[in-house]
Amino acid sequence: MTHVDLRPFDDDDADAVFEMMRDPDAVAQAAFTADDPSDRAAFDAWLERHRADDRVSMFVVTDDGGFAGTAAAFTVDGDREVTFWITRHAQSRGVASAALRLLVAREAERPLYARVAADNAASIAVLTKNGFSEIRRQRAPTPPRVAPRSTNSCSPSRPRSTGSDRTSLQATSPAGLREGR
Numbered sequence: 593m594t595h596v597d598l599r600p601f602d603d604d605d606a607d608a609v610f611e612m613m614r615d616p617d618a619v620a621q622a623a624f625t626a627d628d629p630s631d632r633a634a635f636d637a638w639l640e641r642h643r644a645d646d647r648v649s650m651f652v653v654t655d656d657g658g659f660a661g662t663a664a665a666f667t668v669d670g671d672r673e674v675t676f677w678i679t680r681h682a683q684s685r686g687v688a689s690a691a692l693r694l695l696v697a698r699e700a701e702r703p704l705y706a707r708v709a710a711d712n713a714a715s716i717a718v719l720t721k722n723g724f725s726e727i728r729r730q731r732a733p734t735p736p737r738v739a740p741r742s743t744n745s746c747s748p749s750r751p752r753s754t755g756s757d758r759t760s761l762q763a764t765s766p767a768g769l770r771e772g773r
């Protein structure tokens with residue numbers, strides 16, 4: 593693995609993030625996706641909303657200085673959640689694991705939560721390596737029920753599936769511990 597770091601989001605990062613978040617393979621993995629991942633106007637509005645929200649800490653993940661993805665923490669219904677997304681060319685090299693470790697170290701609040709698709713084994717592995725453990729498994733709710741909640745978060749606008757065959761998994765860090773150090 594190369595040198596992974598977090599830096600503040602910059603206007604010039606928008607194109608790379610847009611491309612990353614509409615990669616069909618990534619969209620199939622993620623727990624939350626945009627209604628239309630190729631809708632640039634909707635993406636820009638989503639990005640602007642979250643950059644203006646002081647409850648959202650949004651970072652660009654860098655790998656040897658180059659763009660490698662995003663990592664963020666945000667508050668939903670009083671819970672502090674983390675999320676991460678690594679661009680295709682940087683995957684499977686420990687980048688998400690290192691980025692989450694850095695993000696957890698920057699976040700003062702405990703416990704931290706994360707929600708992932710239950711079949712996203714790589715994402716679950718990243719969380720587990722950083723001290724998170726599963727606390728709940730639930731079927732993906734339908735978009736109308738979760739839309740108000742998730743549009744307030746750093747996650748894109750809806751769960752990726754409305755089907756009853758999908759489950760999502762909620763993980764939490766142990767209370768009072770500083771994981772990933």
Ligand SMILES: CC(C)(COP(=O)(O)OP(=O)(O)OC[C@H]1O[C@@H](n2cnc3c(N)ncnc32)[C@H](O)[C@@H]1OP(=O)(O)O)[C@@H](O)C(=O)NCCC(=O)NCCS
Nearest residue numbers: 618621622623677678683684685686687688689713714717
């Ligand atoms: C999921 C994702 C974050 C992983 O990023 P990454 O940088 O490749 O992850 P890392 O290399 O740090 O670690 C991946 C771990 O998953 C493991 N893994 C990968 N595929 C796996 C599988 N099918 N089953 C079990 N473990 C798997 C790897 O072995 C690795 O663990 P290890 O380091 O102990 O060997 C990345 O693929 C991604 O961003 N995908 C699209 C969006 C997404 O799913 N975001 C997640 C939050 S919604």
